[in-house]
Amino acid sequence: xxxxxxxxxxxxxxxxxxxxxxxxxxxxxxxxxxxxxxxxxxxxxxxxxxxxxxxxxxxxxxxxxxxxxxxxxxxxxxxxxxxxxxxxxxxxxxxxxxxxxxxxxxxxxxxxxxxxxxxxxxxxxxxxxxxxxxxxxxxxxxxxxxxxxxxxxxxxxxxxxxxxxxxxxxxxxxxxxxxxxxxxxxxxxxxxxxxxxxxxxxxxxxxxxxxxxxxxxxxxxxxxxxxxxxxxxxxxxxxxxxxxxxxxxxxxxxxxxxxxxxxxxxxxxxxxxxxxxxxxxxxxxxxxxxxxxxxxxxxxxxxxxxxxxxxxxxxxxxxxxxxxxxxxxxxxxxxxxxxxxxxxxxxxxxxxxxxxxxxxxxxxxxxxxxxxxxxxxxxxxxxxxxxxxxxxxxxxxxxxxxxxxxxxxxxxxxxxxxxxxxxxxxxxxxxxxxxxxxxxxxxxxxxxxxxxxxxxxxxxxxxxxxxxxxxxxxxxxxxxxxxxxxxxxxxxxxxxxxxxxxxxxxxxxxxxxxxxxxxxxxxxxxxxxxxxxxxxxxxxxxxxxxxxxxxxxxxxxxxxxxxxxxxxxxxxxxxxxxxxxxxxxxxxxxxxxxxxxxxxxxxxxxxxxxxxxxxxxxxxxxxxxxxxxxxxxxxxxxxxxxxxxxxx
Ligand code: WT7
Numbered sequence: 001x002x003x004x005x006x007x008x009x010x011x012x013x014x015x016x017x018x019x020x021x022x023x024x025x026x027x028x029x030x031x032x033x034x035x036x037x038x039x040x041x042x043x044x045x046x047x048x049x050x051x052x053x054x055x056x057x058x059x060x061x062x063x064x065x066x067x068x069x070x071x072x073x074x075x076x077x078x079x080x081x082x083x084x085x086x087x088x089x090x091x092x093x094x095x096x097x098x099x100x101x102x103x104x105x106x107x108x109x110x111x112x113x114x115x116x117x118x119x120x121x122x123x124x125x126x127x128x129x130x131x132x133x134x135x136x137x138x139x140x141x142x143x144x145x146x147x148x149x150x151x152x153x154x155x156x157x158x159x160x161x162x163x164x165x166x167x168x169x170x171x172x173x174x175x176x177x178x179x180x181x182x183x184x185x186x187x188x189x190x191x192x193x194x195x196x197x198x199x200x201x202x203x204x205x206x207x208x209x210x211x212x213x214x215x216x217x218x219x220x221x222x223x224x225x226x227x228x229x230x231x232x233x234x235x236x237x238x239x240x241x242x243x244x245x246x247x248x249x250x251x252x253x254x255x256x257x258x259x260x261x262x263x264x265x266x267x268x269x270x271x272x273x274x275x276x277x278x279x280x281x282x283x284x285x286x287x288x289x290x291x292x293x294x295x296x297x298x299x300x301x302x303x304x305x306x307x308x309x310x311x312x313x314x315x316x317x318x319x320x321x322x323x324x325x326x327x328x329x330x331x332x333x334x335x336x337x338x339x340x341x342x343x344x345x346x347x348x349x350x351x352x353x354x355x356x357x358x359x360x361x362x363x364x365x366x367x368x369x370x371x372x373x374x375x376x377x378x379x380x381x382x383x384x385x386x387x388x389x390x391x392x393x394x395x396x397x398x399x400x401x402x403x404x405x406x407x408x409x410x411x412x413x414x415x416x417x418x419x420x421x422x423x424x425x426x427x428x429x430x431x432x433x434x435x436x437x438x439x440x441x442x443x444x445x446x447x448x449x450x451x452x453x454x455x456x457x458x459x460x461x462x463x464x465x466x467x468x469x470x471x472x473x474x475x476x477x478x479x480x481x482x483x484x485x486x487x488x489x490x491x492x493x494x495x496x497x498x499x500x501x502x503x504x505x506x507x508x509x510x511x512x513x514x515x516x517x518x519x520x521x522x523x524x525x526x527x528x529x530x531x532x533x534x535x536x537x538x539x540x541x542x543x544x545x546x547x548x549x550x551x552x553x554x555x556x557x558x559x560x561x562x563x564x565x566x567x568x569x570x571x572x573x574x575x576x577x578x579x580x581x582x583x584x585x586x587x588x589x590x591x592x593x594x595x596x597x598x599x600x601x602x603x604x605x606x607x608x609x610x611x612x613x614x615x616x617x618x619x620x621x622x623x624x625x626x627x628x629x630x631x632x633x634x635x636x637x638x639x640x641x642x643x644x645x646x647x648x
Contacts, residue, residue, distance in 0.1 A: 003428040003501070006394065012376060012403055016289050016423025024424040024434070031437040038438050039067070039467055043278050045285075046317065047082050048073050049247045052274065058465040060490050063472070063481035065465040067275030071250040075277050076152035079316035080115055081245070083108045091321045094295070094344050095141045098188040098327045100336065103343065106141055108319075111148075113241040114141070118149035120239040125180050125211040125230075129154035129246055132256065134178035135302075136160045136169060136200060138187030139326040142215050142232065143302045144312050146182050147255070151273075154246035156253045158268070161303025162187050162194060164586040166202035168266075172258050174207055175268055176474060182232075184215040185222040190331035197222040250274030256474050257305055259411040260524035261483060262495075262513040268474030269411050276414050277317055279468030283415040283436065284314030287405055288348045288377050289422040295374070297323040297346035299337065299355065304521070305411040306381055309468075310350060314415070329355045335366035338397075342370045349397075350379035350407075352520035356389050356397075357550045364396050372399065377422045380406045382520025383552045384508055390429035408432040408508050410494060411522075412484070414468025417441070418506050431505040440464045443500055448488045451500075459512055460498035461491035514610070516545040517553050521588050528555055528591070531584035536564030537573050538580075542600050542608050546592060546617040554592035556617040557581075558639065561596055570596045595642055599635040601627065612636060616643050 013019050018027060031038040036055040043052065052071030057064070083090070088109040095104040106114070127133055133155050137143040143159070150157040158176045160169050173181065181204065187194035197214055201223075204212065214222065215232035224231070248254075254273045258266040284290055288310075296315045300306035302324075315322035323344055329337050329351075337359075341349060359366070378398050380390070385406050394404045403422035409415060418441065420433040427433060435441050443451040443458040451458045469492070473480040487493040497509040511517060514525040525543040532541035539562035548554035557577065565573050574594040581589050601609045612624050621640050627633050 003431075006404075006427045006429065008403060008423050008425060009401060011401075012289065013423035015291065016421070017286055018421045018424045021424050021426060024421055024437075027437045028435070032440065035438060035464060039278075042282050042438075042467075043068055043071075043274070045281055046073060046078050046274075046277050052250055056465060060465075060485050060492065063477065063485045065469055065471065066251050067272075067465075067467045068250040068278070071274050072247045073250065073274055073277070074152065074245045074248055075254055075273055075313065075317075076115055076119075076148040077245045078277060079148060079151075079313060080108060080112050083319045084112060087319055090319075092316060093141055093144060094321060094323045096323060096325045096327065096340050096344070098191065098331065100332060100339065104141065111145070114145045115148040115152055116241040116243040117236050117239040118145050119152040119243040121213070121235050122149055122155060122180065123153060123243075124235075124239065125213070127153065127155050127180055130156065130253070131180075132156045132158055132176040132178045134158050134160060134173050134176065134181045136162055136181060136183045136196060137215065137302075138162050138184055138189070138194065138196065138217060139301055139324050140184065140215065140217060141324060142182070142184075144324065147302070147308070147312055151254060152243060152245055154248050154252065157255045159255070159257065159303055159308070161301060161586075162196055163303070163588055165583055166199045167584050168586055169199060169203040170207065171265060172268075173203060173209065175258075175265075176256055179208060179210045181209055181212045182215070183212060184217040186218045186220055188217060188326065190328040193218065193220075201225075248273045251471070255308065257308065257411055260515060260522045260527055262515055262524055262526060266527070267476075267479065267483070269470040270472045270474050271414055271468075272471050275467030275469070277313060279415045279466060280309040280314035281317035283468075284310060284320070285318055286421060286436065287407060287416050287419050288350070288379060289403070290315070290318060290320055290348065292319065294347035294376075295321045295323065295344050296348045297325070297341065297344065298350040298379075299325050299329070300350070300352070300381075305414070306350075309415050329359055333366060334359055334362035335369045338367055338370035338372055341372050341375060345374040347374055348377045348379070349375060350381065352382040353380055353385040353389055354383065354519040354550060354552055356380070356393055357386070360389065360392055361550075367396050372397065375402050378402050378404045380404065381409070383517050384510060385430060387430035394429070406430075406432045408506070412470045413466070414470060417462065417466070418508075428501075428505050431501070431507045433505055435506070438466055441498075441506065442491060443498055444488055444491070454500055454504050455502045457497070457499035457509070459488075460494045460496045460508070461488050462494065463491050516543075516555055518555060518588060519551045523555065523585070523589055527585060528557065528581055528589060531581045531589075532557060532559055532577055534584065535577060535580040536562050537568065537576055538562045538565070540600060542610065542613055544610055544614045544617050546614070548592065555589065557591045557594045558597045558600060558613055559594055560599060593646060595639070595646055597635070597639050597642060599632055599638075601636050601639070602631050603629060604631050606631075613639075616640055619643070619647070
C-alpha cells in the first residue's frame, strides 16, 4: 500500500521561511554545491565580537572539526544582551510551575539581571573561564540562568538531569572535575517531591567540590554544610547585576553533556560556542518555522540536549519567548499540556512520542477541553513516532490545521539533522522525511559500502560536518574517534538504522548498537549490566531492549544469581536488583523485569547471543533461529519457561 501523504497547509506555507518543497530542494542543492558558502551565510544570524576568518576545517579521519575559526563571540550575549535594545520588556522565559495556573514571566531585561548576578556569584566562588560547573536543578528558571551565567564568563556547564541517582551524578561531577554545583533543596514534579540536595550531598562526598549553591524551591529546610553549602538567593543578593562578557573563541567549549553509549561509562559530549549557537538558532527558526512573537513551548527537560538546544540556546538566540515546563503531561490530569498551550498561547509545541502515547490512552476529550487555536507547528523527537500516533497528533492535537515535524537528531549532533519543514514538506506519518540544508546523510551496508538510490535500508552515516556537531568526548578524544569515525572510515556513524523509501523519504528504524531508548532517553545496556553485577546477588547479567507500548522500549534483564544470593527467593533477588539499577543510574533506568536464569545462551567462544534474549523478552519464542551452535542449547528452553512463568 502506498504511504499516505499529508501536504503542507497553505496557510502555513504562505508565511513560512521555506515556503514550498521546490524552495527546499533549491536550498538543499545550493547547500551541497557550496557548503562553506552556505554555512558562512548562516553565521550572520549571530553577533560576532570579532569576525571569523575561515568557515570550516574538517578531518573525519582524525575526528577533527572546527567551525568559524578565529571568530569571537559570547553565547549569553547572543541570547540575552542582544535583545535588550528592542525587546527588553518582551518575555524571554515563561515558567510553568508544577501547580496548574502558576506562571512566572521573565523579560529579557530580568533575564539579563539574573544572568549577570549569577555570573558574578560564580566568579565569587572561584569559577574562571574554562572551569566546569555542574547544574543539577529541576525545571526552574534558575537552570536557564545558570547555563547562561556559565556561558557569560566562559565556564563550561555540565547539566545533569535531576532524575539521575547520586552515583550517576558523582561520576559526572568527577569526570568533568566540577568544583561548583548548583542545585535546589527539592524538586517538584507532578505533586511529588524529589530530594535533590540530599542526592548532591551523597554524590559529592569525598570529591573536591568547593561550593554547593542551593536554590530553595520549596519551604522544606535542608541541612547545609558550613563552608561548602550556600543559599542561592542570599548569594545572589550580594552580587551586582552587571557582569562583563568574556569573549570566547568560536571553538572554545560551551558545555558538556553526558550520554550513554554501547560500552562503559557515560561520555561527556563537548560542544563548542560558535558552530553550536549558529546551528541551534538556525534549526530552531527553520524547523519550527519560528517568527518573531511566536511562543515556543518545548516540553523537554534542560537535562537533555533537547532542552539545551530548543528551550535555551536556539530560541533565546533568536529572541524568542520560550517556555519552561516543570510538571508532567498528566498532572493534575491528561489535559495539562493543552491547558498550558492555551494559557501561554503557544504557536509551537515540541514533545516526545512516549508522552503522546501515554496521552492517547486518555482519549480525545482531555485535548478537546482546550481550544489550542494558537498552535501552528507540532514537533516530535527522541524516538521513532508510530504512524498512528503521528496521525493522532496531527488530527486531534493539531485539529488538522498544524504541521507535524518529526525531528531526528542526537546529543552528538547538537541540533536537528533530518526533519520535515512546516510550510514545505509533504509528510509521510512515521518518516522524519528529508535532511536539512547542509546535511549529507548516507546509508551504508555492514561492510561500509554506500547504498545508493532509493528503496534501500542500512546504517545511517553523515558524510560531512555541520556546525552543531560535538567536537570530542571530554578527556578522551580517542574514544570519540573510535566510537563515531572508525566503523565507517571517513564518515560520522550515528548508531541508527535507517531506510530510504522509494520516494527518498528517510525512516529511522532505531539503534543498531547496544543502546536502549526508554521514553526517548538513551541508556547503554552495558551500563545497566555493570549496575547489576556490582551487586553480590548477581554473577552475570545480559540486558536487552524490549518493545513497550508507552515507553517505546523498556529494559529487560537476565541474571545469573551470584554467591550472595544463595538461599534467597528469586522474587527477592529480582526486587533487590531492580533497586540496585535505580540506585546506580536513576529512575529512568528501572528495569521492566529482572529474570533469574540458570545460564545465558552463549556461542562456544563465549559471546552472549542477545538476539535470542531479545526475542524471548518480546515473547517471540518460535523464531529463535539456529540455536544448535550454542555451548548449552538446553538453557534456552529454561529461559523461555522462566519468561512464560513470569508473565502470568
Ligand atoms: C537517539 C539520540 C535528539 C534529542 C533526544 C534524544 C533516537 C532521536 C528520533 C526521531 C527516530 C530518534 C535515535 C538517536 N531518535 N530522534 N525523530 N526518530 N529516532 O537524544 O539521547 O542523544 O538519543 O534517539 O536513535 O540516535 P539522544
